[in-house]
Amino acid sequence: MSEIKENLQQVQKRIEAAATRAGRDSDEIKLVAVTKTRGIEEIKEAVEAGIVDLGESRVQELRDKYDNISQKINWHMIGHLQRNKVKYIMRMERCNLIHSMDSMRLAKKINKRAGMADRVMNVLVQINVAGDENKFGLKPEETIQYLKDVSEFENLQVKGLMTMVPYVEDTEEVRPYFRQLKELFEEAKRAEIPNIEMQELSMGITNDFEVAIEEGATIVRVGSAIFGPREY
Ligand SMILES: *Cc1c(COP(=O)(O)O)cnc(C)c1O
Secondary structure: OOHHHHHHHHHHHHHHHHHHHOOHHHHHOEEEEEEOOOOHHHHHHHHOOOOOEEOOHHHHHHHHHHHHOOOOOOOOOOOOOOOHHHHHHHHOOEEEEEEEEEEEHHHHHHHHHHOOOOOOEEEEEEHHHHOOOOOOEEEEHHHHHHHHHOOOOOOOEEEEOOOOOOOOOHHHHHHHHHHHHHHHHHHHHHHHOOOEEEEEEOOOOOOOOOHHHHHHOOOEEEEEHHHOOOOO
């Protein structure tokens, strides 16, 4: 068995175990394989092993890979998105979830470009729960008002929230951040803002996806545990 396939099976087992610990059904957790820095052959191996969702953090890299990968794949834009790159995403039909909407200006641009492409773009709002200076995202306390403001836009559909937390050795240290995002998610649900759906909670990477699942993640974004350590 190829190494990637083996790794993938391990990750899937760990997802199931974390879901079981939390009394959840692992079917409600989507695994996005993060392919940044990986070559087409490696990505194809993951696809052959059963992956259907791929994530990229840079638009250019996504564009380079998009046409070379199976038509059945859903692409996720997971990294910080510059407004002048939004138009490229709209041309990629199979990229229909942006995880990193984090400003009003970006929301306006996504809405406008999606309208021009005659589509509705699904988005998650990125929240900087840890208040980490090196990470993008809204402050938690800005979230509800932001959701109300963007709910007017007809060509984007908010589907939930996303976060990146700091890297720590002891992942128990980041559990409170995941818990806080889940609470914010529930609060946003209760607010019943027209046109805003709270279905997806994208949190957890190789280092901490099990804790994220225990705290309610519906999407985990995993790179290194599937493809091995990244070399830049
Ligand atoms: C790179 C990246 C990941 C995956 O990180 P790994 O440690 O390789 O699992 C997840 N989310 C975002 C936004 C990333 O940029």
